[in-house]
Structures are given as structure tokens and as C-alpha cells.
Amino acid sequence: MKKKNIFLTFKKILSRYYSVFLILLFWEMVSRSGLINPILLPPVSKIVIRFFELLVFGKLLYHTGQSMFRMWIGLGLATLVGVPLGILMARSSMLRSFLEPLLGLGFPIPKIGIYPVLIIFFGVLHSSKIVLIFIEAAFPIIMATFNGALFVEQKMIWTAESMGTKKQKVLWKIVLPLTLPHVFMGFRIGLIVSLIVVFLSEMIASAEGLGHLMMSSSRVFRSADMFVAIGMISFLGLLFDRIFLWLRRRALRWHPEAISHEEGF
Amino acid sequence: MTKLVVQKVSKTYKSGKEGKEVEALEGVDLEIKEGEFFSIIGPSGCGKSTLLYIIGGFIPPSNGAILVNGKGVTSPGIDRGIVFQEFALFPWKTVIQNILYGLEQRKMVKNERVKIAEKYIEMTGLRGMENLYPKELSGGMKQRVAIARTLACDPEILLMDEPFGSLDAQTRVFMQDELLRIWDETRKTVLFVTHSIEEAVHLSDRVAIFSHRPGKIKEILLIDIPRPRIREEEVSRSQYIKLINYLWKAVEREAKGFF
Amino acid sequence: MSKRNRIVYAIFSVVSVFLLWEGLSRTGWIPHEVLPPFTTSLQGSFELMATEEFSRHLFASSCRWAIGFSISLILSIPIGIYMARSRRVYNFLDPILTLTYPVPKAAMIPILMLWMGAGDLSKVTVIVIGCFIPLVISAYHGAQGVETSLIWSARAMGMGERAILFRILLPASLPTIFSGVRMALAISLIVVLGSEMIARQSGLGYYLFNSLEMGLYQTTYSVLIIISGIGLLLDLIFSLIMRKVLIWS
Numbered sequence: 001m002k003k004k005n006i007f008l009t010f011k012k013i014l015s016r017y018y019s020v021f022l023i024l025l026f027w028e029m030v031s032r033s034g035l036i037n038p039i040l041l042p043p044v045s046k047i048v049i050r051f052f053e054l055l056v057f058g059k060l061l062y063h064t065g066q067s068m069f070r071m072w073i074g075l076g077l078a079t080l081v082g083v084p085l086g087i088l089m090a091r092s093s094m095l096r097s098f099l100e101p102l103l104g105l106g107f108p109i110p111k112i113g114i115y116p117v118l119i120i121f122f123g124v125l126h127s128s129k130i131v132l133i134f135i136e137a138a139f140p141i142i143m144a145t146f147n148g149a150l151f152v153e154q155k156m157i158w159t160a161e162s163m164g165t166k167k168q169k170v171l172w173k174i175v176l177p178l179t180l181p182h183v184f185m186g187f188r189i190g191l192i193v194s195l196i197v198v199f200l201s202e203m204i205a206s207a208e209g210l211g212h213l214m215m216s217s218s219r220v221f222r223s224a225d226m227f228v229a230i231g232m233i234s235f236l237g238l239l240f241d242r243i244f245l246w247l248r249r250r251a252l253r254w255h256p257e258a259i260s261h262e263e264g265f
Numbered sequence: 266m267t268k269l270v271v272q273k274v275s276k277t278y279k280s281g282k283e284g285k286e287v288e289a290l291e292g293v294d295l296e297i298k299e300g301e302f303f304s305i306i307g308p309s310g311c312g313k314s315t316l317l318y319i320i321g322g323f324i325p326p327s328n329g330a331i332l333v334n335g336k337g338v339t340s341p342g343i344d345r346g347i348v349f350q351e352f353a354l355f356p357w358k359t360v361i362q363n364i365l366y367g368l369e370q371r372k373m374v375k376n377e378r379v380k381i382a383e384k385y386i387e388m389t390g391l392r393g394m395e396n397l398y399p400k401e402l403s404g405g406m407k408q409r410v411a412i413a414r415t416l417a418c419d420p421e422i423l424l425m426d427e428p429f430g431s432l433d434a435q436t437r438v439f440m441q442d443e444l445l446r447i448w449d450e451t452r453k454t455v456l457f458v459t460h461s462i463e464e465a466v467h468l469s470d471r472v473a474i475f476s477h478r479p480g481k482i483k484e485i486l487l488i489d490i491p492r493p494r495i496r497e498e499e500v501s502r503s504q505y506i507k508l509i510n511y512l513w514k515a516v517e518r519e520a521k522g523f524f
Numbered sequence: 525m526s527k528r529n530r531i532v533y534a535i536f537s538v539v540s541v542f543l544l545w546e547g548l549s550r551t552g553w554i555p556h557e558v559l560p561p562f563t564t565s566l567q568g569s570f571e572l573m574a575t576e577e578f579s580r581h582l583f584a585s586s587c588r589w590a591i592g593f594s595i596s597l598i599l600s601i602p603i604g605i606y607m608a609r610s611r612r613v614y615n616f617l618d619p620i621l622t623l624t625y626p627v628p629k630a631a632m633i634p635i636l637m638l639w640m641g642a643g644d645l646s647k648v649t650v651i652v653i654g655c656f657i658p659l660v661i662s663a664y665h666g667a668q669g670v671e672t673s674l675i676w677s678a679r680a681m682g683m684g685e686r687a688i689l690f691r692i693l694l695p696a697s698l699p700t701i702f703s704g705v706r707m708a709l710a711i712s713l714i715v716v717l718g719s720e721m722i723a724r725q726s727g728l729g730y731y732l733f734n735s736l737e738m739g740l741y742q743t744t745y746s747v748l749i750i751i752s753g754i755g756l757l758l759d760l761i762f763s764l765i766m767r768k769v770l771i772w773s
Contacts, residue, residue, distance in 0.1 A: 040638060101530075105534075105756060111714075117744060120736065120741055120744065155349045155351060158349075158353075159353045162343070163343060163418050164343040164418070178357075196630055196714075223635070226638070227635070
């Protein structure tokens with residue numbers, strides 16, 4: 001029985017991702033044949049081997065840890081600050097009129113440009129990157145939360161008030177749960193953005209982390225290691241996205257337009 | 266015993282880009298007795314819902330006062346429960362969690378709360394659906410939850426804003442009788458706003474006719490059909506037919522008067 | 525809130541931020557070397573733009589960006605639309621896109637530099653790759669969202685497939701495509717700057733980072749102001765174009 005199930009799932013994965021497997025196969029063949037310099041394009045098999053070597057003997061886990069540490073603190077802070085801020089902005093027209101233009105103007109500015117300034121202030125260690133991640137992730141989170149909280153049905157709030165809920169408590173008891181779907185949407189973008197930013201900032205200036213691993217490998221032409229670094233960050237991105245979708249499915253069970261299946265898009 | 270007094274309430278608000286002043290209500294006076302089922306009918310946009318929201322304390326009147334049990338009220342409170350046409354159920358909470366919401370504001374042991382909630386679940390015919398989410402309920406069921414939730418807070422007055430307006434015709438008729446049955450058990454004071462004349466006559470002790478905008482009470486009619494009101498028997502009563510005709514003409518007059 | 529009020533509030537917020545910057549610096553709360561006053565930095569920005577050296581770098585960045593962005597537009601949007609029209613193409617590309625989606629396109633920069641050298645080609649390629657996914661996705665969704673009833677009635681009226689594509693599908697999907705383009709615009713700027721900060725050869729990103737490394741902090745802030753200004757300007761231009769084209773929306 002078990003054997004049949006495994007075979008079926010294998011078949012399913014194969015049929016869905018057949019284009020990917022084709023490309024990987026093509027890659028391996030092209031690389032091994034010598035058509036393309038194996039330094040430029042190391043065979044997939046070599047990359048996999050190198051992955052395990054770096055994992056056990058190299059400092060892959062250490063670098064991954066550094067990157068993840070920075071990313072999650074930045075993202076976490078962005079959420080902790082961004083969600084309440086977005087909600088408050090939606091309910092207080094004063095705050096809104098002050099912050100909304102700033103957010104709108106800050107959005108098209110390539111915030112990576114602030115990175116050198118942050119280095120001036122915080123040096124090249126963790127803080128500059130964490131702050132950059134915070135800034136980059138906060139924007140989508142605040143904006144999504146704000147947009148969601150803006151359109152909370154007035155009658156829900158009135159109902160809660162008529163049942164004895166005080167005005168301040170209404171924000172957390174009513175507005176927040178109703179805004180949750182939007183918060184999730186913003187967080188997802190924040191997740192993607194923070195992944196990109198941590199990697200990028202580490203590539204530009206860092207002594208540790210996956211981005212740094214990427215750069216240091218490129219300088220000595222260890223291309224397989226470079227691919228390991230990319231593979232690692234991509235895998236993490238995929239993993240976090242899946243976990244996120246699972247969490248969202250559970251937290252938003254009650255939502256009428258529940259997005260039921262996993263989506264890459 | 267007078268439960269609710271509305272004293273010369275008027276409401277003007279600015280609307281639109283030019284800030285035009287709209288007079289929604291003009292000097293409304295009303296007195297509702299305890300345990301009375303009181304309906305308000307009138308043409309669309311005449312301000313009857315606005316009056317309800319002012320009584321509920323959600324919007325302030327421009328002039329006048331609202332008194333409940335003799336005391337003035339200016340903000341929402343647990344003494345005035347409200348049921349909306351759109352149900353306004355908390356979608357992230359289950360049926361029983363919705364009903365427990367109001368109870369959680371009050372100091373009591375958890376067991377007590379659950380017991381009270383279950384009492385109202387039983388009363389509104391929701392047994393078996395306690396753990397469903399609003400998205401899994403039909404319109405009629407949602408409205409029952411809304412009613413149960415509001416009753417569980419034990420308000421002095423029940424304000425209902427066209428509660429059956431978004432239900433289909435059959436469910437609506439059914440829910441009217443359900444409401445009467447539930448009301449009979451609790452005999453709360455009810456202020457009921459509706460478009461439907463038949464609904465108002467079937468349910469109420471008294472019916473007020475609202476004029477077109479700016480709204481005020483044109484006339485109050487006594488519905489002297491004895492309770493319990495059984496539909497099949499009621500509709501053939503001459504009294505019923507007279508009232509319906511009279512009210513139709515009155516509302517028609519008001520609606521036409523606006524144009 | 526009227527439009528006029530909104531503009532007033534916006535000006536107020538922005539000005540207060542600049543005032544804060546100026547105040548923090550001038551009062552000495554944050555030392556001059558670390559945070560030169562806003563006015564000084566702004567002045568420096570204008571002075572920089574007049575220099576030949578800076579203009580050279582600005583031009584280099586602009587060219588890369590323009591070429592890269594245009595290519596990605598020309599490439600990605602048709603692919604996205606095609607994906608919406610052909611189930612087979614969708615099935616082929618979807619898993620690839622889903623898997624490459626979490627790859628930070630910035631990560632491709634060193635590899636592309638390995639293959640193509642640290643010159644313009646690698647940077648243009650990164651821009652194309654970086655903008656590819658958001659553009660394809662929005663083009664796909666835009667084309668997808670066009671009501672089938674619209675297309676069917678066009679067919680019933682005897683419209684050829686080509687005409688349907690250009691006169692119905694494209695215009696109807698434009699709003700979604702435009703919002704995707706706006707996002708791709710922001711991404712492309714980050715990618716250009718980022719790749720220049722990594723490659724450290726030429727361009728605004730290089731100039732910015734170089735000033736940091738040489739301790740010329742004043743210049744750093746001035747360049748930052750210029751970069752921000754460019755970002756805002758491009759977004760503004762784009763919004764205006766969008767409004768003109770989508771006037772029927």
C-alpha cells in the first residue's frame with residue numbers, strides 16, 4: 001500500500017514540475033559535456049555535493065543563521081510596529097494625514113540608497129542591515145494594514161460598542177481581527193522583501209551571512225559555492241512562504257473568501 | 266411605564282463636496298412604553314434609521330435628547346442593543362463566541378456565561394450550530410445569531426434596523442414569527458424600523474408613520490389585533506385589512522409628497 | 525478630504541521631516557560629520573549634478589536602467605498574456621515561475637557578473653530578470669481577468685484572433701498590467717543600484733558607496749537626495765502616463 005502511494009506522489013510531482021526537471025537535466029548534461037566552462041556553470045551534482053560539504057565542514061549553518069537572525073528581527077520589528085501603526089492611521093485622521101503622504105512618497109524611493117547612511121550610523125555589523133530590513137518591510141505592512149483597517153464596517157464597531165466595548169478596546173478587539181487578511185497580505189510582501197534585502201545588503205557590505213558567502217565565493221571563483229548560497233536562500237524563501245500560507249489558512253479559516261490552495265502567485 | 270423618551274430630536278449634517286446642509290430629522294417626539302413592540306415605517310431615506318442610530322448613541326443629535334428609564338443617554342451602551350440588517354456578526358468568531366462576546370464584558374464565572382449563551386441558543390433555535398462560523402450560515406440563521414447575541418446582553422431596549430431586509434421573502438415571513446415567539450418569552454421593549462407595512466402590522470403594538478425628509482412622526486397608529494397573532498387567521502380580519510390599507514395610503518402620500 | 529487639503533498636509537509632513545533633519549544636525553544632537561544638515565546636503569546635490577564626473581555616472585546608470593527596463597517590458601508582458609491564453613504554456617512556465625519566485629533576483633548579480641563580467645551586460649540582464657516575474661504575473665492576471673463574455677461576444681461579431689488580442693484583451697488588461705509595471709519600476713531601481721553597489725565600477729550605486737568608503741559622508745547624503753529625487757520623478761511620470769492612458773478606467 002505504502003509503496004503505491006509513494007509512487008503516485010512521485011508521479012504527481014514529476015508531472016507538475018516536468019519543465020523544471022527537464023531544465024535541471026539539461027543543465028547537468030551541458031555542464032558535464034564541457035560545452036560551457038564548468039567554472040561558469042557547475043553541474044548540478046557538484047553543487048549538491050558542495051552543499052553537503054559546506055553544511056558539515058564549512059560554515060553554511062553559521063552564515064545562514066546570521067542572515068536569518070537579521071532578517072527575522074527586522075521583519076518582526078516591522079510587523080510589531082507596522083500593524084498597530086497601520087490600524088491607528090486608519091482610525092485617526094490626524095495621524096493619517098501626516099503619515100500617508102510620507103508613505104506614498106517613500107514608496108518609490110529605492111531604499112537601498114539609505115544603506116550607506118545606515119552604515120555611517122551603525123557600522124557594518126547587524127544593526128545597519130536590521131534597520132534597512134525594518135524600513136523596507138514596514139512599508140508594505142503598514143500600507144496593507146492601513147488599507148484593510150480603513151474599510152472596517154462601521155456597523156461592526158457600533159455593535160461592539162452597544163455591547164459595552166470601550167472605544168480604545170474596539171481597535172484591538174474588532175478592527176484588528178477584521179484587518180487580519182490584509183495584514184497577512186502585507187506580511188507576505190514584507191517576507192519577500194526582507195529576504196531580498198538581507199541578501200543584497202550582505203552582498204554589498206558584510207563579513208558574514210549568506211550574501212557574504214556568495215560574494216566571497218565569487219572572488220575566488222568557487223561557483224559551486226555561489227550556487228549553494230543561492231540555493232539556500234531560495235530554499236528558505238520557499239520554506240517560509242509555505243509555512244506562511246499554512247499559517248494563513250489556519251488563521252483565516254473563518255474568512256468567506258478563503259484562499260484554499262497554495263499559490264505561487 | 267415609559268421606557269424610552271425621544272425629545273425634540275433633530276439632526277442636520279453636511280453632505281457632499283459642497284458641504285450642503287441636509288436636514289435628516291426635524292423635532293421628533295416619541296414615547297415608548299415598557300414591553301411594547303413599536304415599529305416605525307416610512308418612505309425610503311426619510312431618516313428612520315438615522316433616528317435609530319441616534320437612540321443607539323452612535324451618532325449625536327443636533328438637538329434634543331434621548332431618555333431611557335428617565336436618564337439621558339449620549340453614547341452607545343449595553344442598555345440599548347442593536348440588530349442590523351447586515352447582521353454585523355463577527356466573522357472570526359463562531360456562533361457561540363459571537364453570543365458570548367457581550368457576556369464577556371460582564372463580570373461572571375465562565376460557566377455562568379456559557380449557560381446564559383446556551384439559553385439564548387436554545388431560544389433562537391440555534392442548537393447544534395454553536396461551533397459554526399458565520400460564513401457557514403444562511404441569512405436567517407445569521408439573523409438569529411444577531412438577535413441571540415443582543416438579547417444575551419439583556420438590554421433595556423432592543424433596536425432593530427430592518428433586520429429582515431436582506432432575507433428572501435419566505436425566510437422573512439418565517440423569521441417574523443420566530444421573532445414574535447422569542448419576544449414573547451422575554452417581552453423586551455422593541456423599536457423596530459421597517460419598510461414593510463405588513464411586517465409592521467403583524468409584529469407591533471403601535472406603528473409610527475414617518476414623514477419624508479426632514480423626518481418627523483406624522484401619526485401613530487394602535488394595532489389592536491389581539492395576540493398571539495396567527496397569520497392565517499389574522500389576514501382575514503377586517504381590522505387587519507383596514508390598518509394595512511390606511512398605512513399604505515399614508516406612506517404613499519408621504520413618498521409622493523417628497524417628489 | 526479635498527484635494528487641496530491633501531496637498532497641504534503632504535507638504536506639511538514632508539517639510540517637517542526636512543526640518544527634523546535640519547534640526548538634528550544643526551543643533552549638534554547628531555554630529556555634523558555623521559549627519560550634515562539637510563540644506564547643505566541639498567546644496568551639495570545641485571553642485572554634484574553640475575560636475576562632469578557625476579554626470580558620467582548618472583548617465584551610465586540611466587542607460588542601464590532604461591535598456592534593462594524596456595527589454596523586460598517588451599519580453600515579460602507578452603509572455604504573461606500568452607500564458608493566460610494558452611493552457612500549455614501556462615503549465616510549462618508556472619512551476620518554473622513558482623520555484624524561481626522566492627529566489628532573490630539580487631542573488632543572481634554575482635553569478636551574472638561571473639558569466640558576463642562586471643560591465644553593463646550583467647547589470648542589464650539582472651534588471652530584466654528582476655522585473656520579469658512581477659511583470660509576467662501582472663500581465664497574466666490582467667489578461668486572465670478579462671471577462672470571457674467579452675471575448676466571446678467579440679468572436680461572435682466575427683473578430684479575428686489578432687484583432688481580439690489588440691483591441692479587446694490588451695486594453696482590458698492594461699490596468700492590472702500598469703500596476704505591475706509600477707511595481708517593476710520600483711524593483712528595477714533597487715536592482716540597478718544594488719548591482720552597482722556590488723560591482724563597484726560605475727554608476728550612481730558605485731558613486732554612492734564609494735563616497736561612503738572614502739569617508740566623504742557629505743557626498744553620500746547628496747547622492748542619496750538625488751537618487752530619491754529620481755525615484756520620485758520616475759514614479760510621478762509613470763503615474764501621469766498611466767492616468768492619461770487609463771482615462772477610461
